[in-house]
Amino acid sequence: MAYFQESFLLTAAETDLHWRMKVSSILRRMQDIAGHHIDSLGMTRDVLADRGQVFLLSKVELTVHRSPRLNETVTVRTRPHPAKGVYFIRETVFCGEQGEELISAASAWILADPRNHSVLRPNVFDWGPYRFDGADFDPSVARRRIKAPGQMQKLGQRPIRFTDLDGNGHVNNAVYGDILCDFLPAEKMLSQPVRRVIIHYEHEAKLGETLSLSGGEGEDGSYVVLGEKDENRSFSAQVWF
Numbered sequence: 248m249a250y251f252q253e254s255f256l257l258t259a260a261e262t263d264l265h266w267r268m269k270v271s272s273i274l275r276r277m278q279d280i281a282g283h284h285i286d287s288l289g290m291t292r293d294v295l296a297d298r299g300q301v302f303l304l305s306k307v308e309l310t311v312h313r314s315p316r317l318n319e320t321v322t323v324r325t326r327p328h329p330a331k332g333v334y335f336i337r338e339t340v341f342c343g344e345q346g347e348e349l350i351s352a353a354s355a356w357i358l359a360d361p362r363n364h365s366v367l368r369p370n371v372f373d374w375g376p377y378r379f380d381g382a383d384f385d386p387s388v389a390r391r392r393i394k395a396p397g398q399m400q401k402l403g404q405r406p407i408r409f410t411d412l413d414g415n416g417h418v419n420n421a422v423y424g425d426i427l428c429d430f431l432p433a434e435k436m437l438s439q440p441v442r443r444v445i446i447h448y449e450h451e452a453k454l455g456e457t458l459s460l461s462g463g464e465g466e467d468g469s470y471v472v473l474g475e476k477d478e479n480r481s482f483s484a485q486v487w488f
Contacts, residue, residue, distance in 0.1 A: 271424030309352035396463035
């Protein structure tokens, strides 16, 4: 399938204090274009809901080659790739005004029952308009694991608020980008750009719950952050600067 694409002007609300695109803004744009793409194929949220289906993001990883900056026009391109196990694989690329690749990303989505968010097998999905062009793409996002360092320290707690939620009744995937960056070491966030991020969404966080955050440095120079609630891990993330 050829890339589905759209362009946008990066606004101040989507940037950090260095006028670079925030991790949460990247995640929001990835979510938006994935939704717009399947809408264009006739598989809108309402159509899927009538079939007892909803797409939920499970894993995402992105590499920032050069961060988009304030008032830069960015083109986002996306296309699906064949499923791996229960995961629907999607490729997303952010390009600059001269066509240069700014951000490359992969995501793994699950098809779920909207009533209880139980996972559905890909074979119940209507693959009719959802075609592939055979392009090579590394699907390892589906099997990647985040290993917690041997030494982790408590970073604090994060209550879940009304504005964190989306229409699925849980914290929106992009909000975790802000939670993650708020609990990363401030000295790194202030002095170094984020170069690579992996986030795994494990158990839903809902209104009134509180995440307990812990973090530690990995052997490869990365930093790992875990968010847990009621003895369940809500998300895990790994970041390289």
